[in-house]
Amino acid sequence: MSVFLLRRILTLVATLFAASVIIFLVLDALPGNAAQMLMGADASPDAVRALTVKLGLDQPLTVRYLLWIKGMASGDLGNSYVYGTPVAGLIAERLVLTIPLAIMSMLITVVLALTAGIYTAANHNRFGDVGVMSLTQVGIALPNFWFAILLILLFAVKLQLLAAGGFAGWDDGIWPGIKSLLLPAISLAVVQAAILARVTRSAVLEVLREDFVRTARAKGLGKREVLWRHVLRNAMIPVMTVMGLQFANLLAGTIVIENVFYLPGLGRLIFQSIANRDLIVVRNCVMLLAAMVVIVNFVVDVLYAFIDPRIKVANL
Amino acid sequence: MNGSASAPLIEVKDLGVRLNTSRGPAQAVRGVSFSLRRGETLGLVGESGCGKSVTALALMGLLPDSAVVSGSIRLEGSELVGLLDARYCKLRGNRISMIFQEPMTALNPMHTIGRQVAEPLRRHTGCATGEARKQAIALLDRVGLPDAARRVDAYPHQFSGGQRQRITIAMALACQPDVLIADEPTTALDVTIQGQILDLIADLVEERGMSMILISHDLGVIAENVQRMMVMYGGTVVESGETNAVFTRMGHPYTQGLFRARPKLGARKGTRLTTIAGTVPELADLPAGCTFADRCGIVVERCRTALPPAVDVGAGHGVRCIRTDVSMASAPRAGA
Amino acid sequence: MSAPLTIPADAPPLTPGARPATGFWRRALRHRSFVLGAALSLLVLGSALLSLLWTPWSAYDIDIASKLRPPSAAHWLGTDVLGRDIVSLLLVGARSTIMVGVIAVGIGLTFGVCLGLIAAARKGWTEELIMRLSDFTFAFPAVLSAIMLAAVAGPGMLTSITAIGIFQIPTFVRVTRGSANAIWAREFVLAARAAGKGTFRITIEHVLPNILSILIVQATIQFALAILAEAALSYLGLGTQPPQPSWGRMLNDAQTLLFQSPMLAVYPGAAIAIAVLGLNLLGDGLRDLLDPRLARER
Numbered sequence: 048m049s050v051f052l053l054r055r056i057l058t059l060v061a062t063l064f065a066a067s068v069i070i071f072l073v074l075d076a077l078p079g080n081a082a083q084m085l086m087g088a089d090a091s092p093d094a095v096r097a098l099t100v101k102l103g104l105d106q107p108l109t110v111r112y113l114l115w116i117k118g119m120a121s122g123d124l125g126n127s128y129v130y131g132t133p134v135a136g137l138i139a140e141r142l143v144l145t146i147p148l149a150i151m152s153m154l155i156t157v158v159l160a161l162t163a164g165i166y167t168a169a170n171h172n173r174f175g176d177v178g179v180m181s182l183t184q185v186g187i188a189l190p191n192f193w194f195a196i197l198l199i200l201l202f203a204v205k206l207q208l209l210a211a212g213g214f215a216g217w218d219d220g221i222w223p224g225i226k227s228l229l230l231p232a233i234s235l236a237v238v239q240a241a242i243l244a245r246v247t248r249s250a251v252l253e254v255l256r257e258d259f260v261r262t263a264r265a266k267g268l269g270k271r272e273v274l275w276r277h278v279l280r281n282a283m284i285p286v287m288t289v290m291g292l293q294f295a296n297l298l299a300g301t302i303v304i305e306n307v308f309y310l311p312g313l314g315r316l317i318f319q320s321i322a323n324r325d326l327i328v329v330r331n332c333v334m335l336l337a338a339m340v341v342i343v344n345f346v347v348d349v350l351y352a353f354i355d356p357r358i359k360v361a362n363l
Numbered sequence: 364m365n366g367s368a369s370a371p372l373i374e375v376k377d378l379g380v381r382l383n384t385s386r387g388p389a390q391a392v393r394g395v396s397f398s399l400r401r402g403e404t405l406g407l408v409g410e411s412g413c414g415k416s417v418t419a420l421a422l423m424g425l426l427p428d429s430a431v432v433s434g435s436i437r438l439e440g441s442e443l444v445g446l447l448d449a450r451y452c453k454l455r456g457n458r459i460s461m462i463f464q465e466p467m468t469a470l471n472p473m474h475t476i477g478r479q480v481a482e483p484l485r486r487h488t489g490c491a492t493g494e495a496r497k498q499a500i501a502l503l504d505r506v507g508l509p510d511a512a513r514r515v516d517a518y519p520h521q522f523s524g525g526q527r528q529r530i531t532i533a534m535a536l537a538c539q540p541d542v543l544i545a546d547e548p549t550t551a552l553d554v555t556i557q558g559q560i561l562d563l564i565a566d567l568v569e570e571r572g573m574s575m576i577l578i579s580h581d582l583g584v585i586a587e588n589v590q591r592m593m594v595m596y597g598g599t600v601v602e603s604g605e606t607n608a609v610f611t612r613m614g615h616p617y618t619q620g621l622f623r624a625r626p627k628l629g630a631r632k633g634t635r636l637t638t639i640a641g642t643v644p645e646l647a648d649l650p651a652g653c654t655f656a657d658r659c660g661i662v663v664e665r666c667r668t669a670l671p672p673a674v675d676v677g678a679g680h681g682v683r684c685i686r687t688d689v690s691m692a693s694a695p696r697a698g699a
Numbered sequence: 700m701s702a703p704l705t706i707p708a709d710a711p712p713l714t715p716g717a718r719p720a721t722g723f724w725r726r727a728l729r730h731r732s733f734v735l736g737a738a739l740s741l742l743v744l745g746s747a748l749l750s751l752l753w754t755p756w757s758a759y760d761i762d763i764a765s766k767l768r769p770p771s772a773a774h775w776l777g778t779d780v781l782g783r784d785i786v787s788l789l790l791v792g793a794r795s796t797i798m799v800g801v802i803a804v805g806i807g808l809t810f811g812v813c814l815g816l817i818a819a820a821r822k823g824w825t826e827e828l829i830m831r832l833s834d835f836t837f838a839f840p841a842v843l844s845a846i847m848l849a850a851v852a853g854p855g856m857l858t859s860i861t862a863i864g865i866f867q868i869p870t871f872v873r874v875t876r877g878s879a880n881a882i883w884a885r886e887f888v889l890a891a892r893a894a895g896k897g898t899f900r901i902t903i904e905h906v907l908p909n910i911l912s913i914l915i916v917q918a919t920i921q922f923a924l925a926i927l928a929e930a931a932l933s934y935l936g937l938g939t940q941p942p943q944p945s946w947g948r949m950l951n952d953a954q955t956l957l958f959q960s961p962m963l964a965v966y967p968g969a970a971i972a973i974a975v976l977g978l979n980l981l982g983d984g985l986r987d988l989l990d991p992r993l994a995r996e997r
Contacts, residue, residue, distance in 0.1 A: 062835055070847070078851050188923070188976035190930050190947075193968030196954055200961050211957070258468035264425055265463075266483040266534065267456035269449060280473045292837065299840035303931050307954070318935070321850045329850045333843060340838045356518040357472060 051352060059345045066337045067119075071112050074330040084324045085128055102128060119334070129325040137316060137328060138335065144214055145301055145312040148228050148235075152297060155236035156243060157290070163240070164247025164286075169274060171252060180248070186241025191300055195234035195307040202230060212309035231304045239293050239300075246289045250282040257281070283354055291347035295340040370439075371398035372541055372574055373422070377434040380417050380426065380598075390649060391417040392598045394670070395434075401541065404568060404575045406589035406606065408582060408621070412643050414598040415578045419544045422576070423461050424451040438542075456483040460535035462564075464547040466527035470519035476503070476530050477515035483537040502533040506563060525556035529563070536567060543568065546578045561588055582625055586610055591679075594618045597644050597654025599670065604680030614674075614682030616690050617655045653684070661689050726988055733984025739977025743970075747793040756784035758791040758944050767960050776966055779949070780956060785963070788944040789970055795945040796974065799860050799938070800925040804918055806864030807925075811871020812914065816906065818872065819879035820898045830876070833869035841866035841928040842935075849937045859938035863928045867921050874917045878910040912989035919982035923975045930971045946971050 078084060082098040099105050103114070103125075118124055124134035163183065167176040203211035209230055215223035254260065255278055263273045302314030309315075313332055320328035352358045380392040392414040399405050407415040420426050422436060424443060436443040438458065443451070455461075460483075463469045470479060480502055481495035490498070496515065503511035506529040519527060528548060535543060545564060549557035565588055568575045577589050585592050586606060593603040594615065602615040613619045620639040641658035650656060652667035659666065665685060673681040676691065684690060727733050750758075755775070762782035770777045776785035814833070818826040839847075845862035852858055882888060883906065891901050932938035933947025941948060946967040953963035 062838065065835055066838060073847050074850060184979065185972070185976060188972045188979060190927055190934075190968060190971050190975075192931060192934055193950060193964075193971060196950065196957070196964045196968065200957060200964065204957055204961060258463060258465050259471040261425060262463060262469045262531065262534070263471065263482070265423055265455055265461040267452045267454070267486050268482070269452050277471050277474070281471070295837065295840050299842040302842055302846070303935060306935060317846055321846065326850060329846070333847055336843060337838045340840075344837075355473065357520050 051358065052349065055345060055348050059341065062341050063338060066341065067116065067334060068112075070330055070334050070337065071115065074326050074333065075111065075115075076108055078326060081128065081324070081326050084326075115330075119331075124331045125327050127320075127325055127328050129320075129323045129328075134328055134331050138313065138331060141311060141313045141316045143217065144228075144310055145305070145314065147224070148232055148301055148305075148310070148312060149294075149297055151225070151228055151232035152235035152239070152300075153290075153294065155232055156239045156293070156297075159236065159240035160243030160247055161286075163244035165251060165274070165279070167244070168248045168251035168255065169270075171255075180245070183241040183244050186238055187245075189238055189241075191234055191238045192303050192307050194237060195231065195304055198230045198234055199307075212307070214310050214312075228310075231301075231308045231310060234307075235297060235300045235304050239297060243286065243289060243293060247282065247286050250285045251278055254278045254281045280354065284351060287347050287350060287354070291344045294343045298336050298339060370400075371437075372401045372403075372439060373399040374437045374440075375422075375435070376437075378418065378421060378436060379433040380414070380421050381431040381433075382417070382427070383429040390598055392421065395593075395595075395600050397593060397600070397603065399542070399574050399576065401574055402572050403591065404577065404589040406585035406592035407576060407578045407595060408580065408585045408592060409595035410580060410621075410643050413595040415595050416546055417598075418595070419461065419546050419576065419578055422542075422544060423455060423459060424448070425455075425461075453487070456535070456540070457487040457538045458540050459542045459544065460538070460540040461544040461546065462528070462531050462535050462548045465551050466524050466531055467551065469531050470527055472519055475516045475518055476522070479519075480515075480530065480534045480537060483534060487538045498537070499533070502537055503530065506530070506533045506536075506567075507559075508533070524552050525560065528552060528556075528560055532560075532564065532567070536571070539571060540573060542574045542576065544576045544578070547580070548577075549584070550580070557584075564588075582621055594621070597649055599654060599683060600673075600681075601655065601683045602681065603673075604677065608677055608680045612677065612680070612691060614676045614680070614687050614691050615655075615684050616659045616661060616686075619690065620658075661686050723988060727984070730984050730988060732980040733988060736977050736980025736982070736984050739973050740981050743793050743974040743977060744797065746790050747797045750787075750790035750794050754784075754787035754790050756787045758783060758787040759942050767956070767963075777960070777962070779963060780952060783944075785966055788949060789946070789966060791944045792946045792949060792967065792970065793974070795856070795933075795939050795943060796926055796929055796971075799856060799863065799929040800922050802860050803863035803867060803925045803929070804922050806860070807867025807871050807921060808914070808918055810864075811868045812875045814868070815872045815875025816879055816902050818876045819883055819906070820902050826876070829872060833872040836865065836869040839866070842931060845932050845937050854937040854940065856939050856943070859929055859932040862932070863925050866928065867925065870921060871914075871917065874913060875910065878913045879906050882906045882909045912985075916982050916986045916989065919978055919985060923978035923982070926971065926974050926978070 075081075082095050082102055082104055083090070086095055086098060103111065106114075115125075122135055124138070126132060127134055127137060130137070163179050167179050170176045199211045202209045210227060213227060215227040217224045251274075255274075260273055260277060263277045264270075268276070301312060302317060304310075305312040305314035306318065313336070317329055317332045320326075320332070375398065376396050378392055378395040379390065382389050382391045395414075395418055397405065407418065409415050417426070421430075421432055422443075424446065426432065432444050434444065438454065443454075470476065477496055477499050480499040481492075484490055484495040484498055485492070500512050500515050503515060508514065508526060508529050514521075519530070522530065532548075543564075548564065549560050552560060561584065564575070564577075567573070575589070577585065579585055589606055591604065592606045592609055593600045594609075594617065595601065596617050602609060602613070602618045609618065613622060617639070620637075623637040624639055639658055644650065644654055644657065650667065652669055653659070653662075653671050656662045656666045663686065671683050671685045673683045674685070674687055676682050676687055682690075760783070762778075764782065765774075765778055766780050766782040768774050768778040768782075774784050774786070776789075778784055779788065814829050818829040841863050844865055845859055848858045848862055879902075888901060888905050891905055896904070929938055929945075930947035930950070933945040934951045936948075936951065939945035939948060949967040950964060953960070953967070956963060
């Protein structure tokens, strides 16, 4: 187990390192002088030089990279070129929206997908199976931001039940916040759930064909008991792999969905920063998102070992 | 065991199974009838695809939902064909148990073997986790799993094929069933292990007074382990009787062919194995007459018109052939 | 392995017993999701081609006087806030969508298949390196790479094509390497190696033709993903730029007018959904038809 874990951690660190190098090269080295970009082409050379020094951009590339890494380790991500306030603070105040949104939509995804996937597999080739599977086929084809707009049309424009956008914050208790994240979370989740439901269904059907299912039936277990006690845990391995990959899509999706609902989350911050040429904010936001994706997939890998007893021995 | 020792424990009458295959409906089993008394052992022998496994699964009520079962299967007089699954579940693993061919895949890789062996106990006897575990260890010990008490919490992949088959046997025996169905229990195992497992099964059957249906494609295994036998071909029983009687006077050309096709120990090097010409017929398009007609050496036109009836050629020895007069004149004998 | 097939543009007439491919077409025309998928895909492709020759109105001319008209005989689906005809915008939008999709999938396919074939042929640390790299690229969804590119190079069609193309590579690498490895283990490849054929020749003569059907299926599905990504990027303003019409951009414009003209937000989304649904169904159908072994549980 420990060897397995160690190998995974090494891979994780290497991946994070590679991601940071690429992000740094694209967003710091490639654009040339950020000070020039900030001030525009007609700024006086002296002013540009002064800003360059002020932002620490006169130092060599490697030094800047190392300073960035060191800063990330200590939580000091530097100051926004535009606002002059610490980047870490800017990101932190956006994360209180983006993280709950991601968690909510992942929860909705998993609940919807497992219910639909298990239901359809248990009713293979019956009416319900065909119906739900056709629905998922349509669900996969929906652009999530369009689905979001349709939800706004229905709930905000027609029924006037919920606001069309904006975030109520967490100050008045948890409910107003959750309410304003509900539509965004659903629109992110539905499309992902359609994909995951199909994966769950085929994973469950595959396991249902295994010999040990017949053995379990021969012991006197009913179909339902076999499904819950024997099949699901075996079927979870492919489902979890896809869940891990979906988390990346989900984070990318929050960027889009936050723009649909005018939510002041990480995605909006990235957008404003691109418009403002505030590259230091973009760089740290992108690094954060990439790190979240990599870490979630690492966690999924480690979870395998807890679910599947065969993995531990194979890697010892 | 009880007073009605002579009444059959299991009685199968005119069993038919129709399966929906990708190539259309197939009559996998037809007209199979037999009865099994308590403590009696019965062998089912035939090539793969002859319907012996389907017969076993029909007895277990484990055929796919799309399968159509006709005829009658009675366990101590109560009808099993058409029984609701929920009620069948109370019998499976409790009064009828089954051991499968592939020990490598028959166990759930995610559960400890102790849990899997204890599962039928907890399902049928309602005993508590701790008690079930204790019994599971005792069972694993009985089937000869070394160091059972310590390895009860290990997972299937940590055992060899032979050990796993011992575990599935422990599982099948957990609730002291009346009938054990063993479907090719040794086919997937090393030759050296095969004998040990068969001996174990035989010991347990005798020790617990169980009835057994042993399925095999190997005539040798059948000859040594069961009192009565049935030879199946193309979904029908072509010959049945006391094992000794059948081996002394083989009546059906197919049984004779099977026997000649056995590799013989001590045969001179270079001796060719005798084979039965032709291939097993597709169950989806069986001929109208005798299913063996196309491969039979003594086939006549009359064989192809209708399925031959079973002919008695001795006490309880039936042969489904209209030309027993010819076939039995040249019958090979065991030991010949 | 059936005859090499491309995504069908039109079905040849059924002449009994003509070529082996006839069997494919006969089965294909009976395959429901294939027929539906092909029909929807053809609808989108046809719209794009039609827009090159003819649109009811110009998709570029602004006519503020007739803005936000409801559907009428002149404007079948009405007009947008700048007075442009919705039908014309949708037709030209199909063109942008297909163009971005084709180029992006082309990038993904070219690089992905080459890398995948190399990984399968060379094994060892080459394979390890390529697979680690492609795993790593998974950490950057298309939107994320597009954001990075847009931050540096500015938004535009080129940015979205590059971002989507890069995003497509790892999937093709995985699929190619997986199926190529299976081919490398087959007897006829062993025979070819025993006959002294080199790695390169075996790859071109044996491996590639045998994984072609898998790649066609994958490319169809990736095309659908590319359309979704293009729409999202255009919606965000990172992709296709005005005045070039695109479905994602139309949705962005429509969102500000949700209370006035809600239907403007429905049409372009439906167009995207139809295109993606069509390609997905087509991909599923092709998978069933080209290689039954690949057919997933349906």
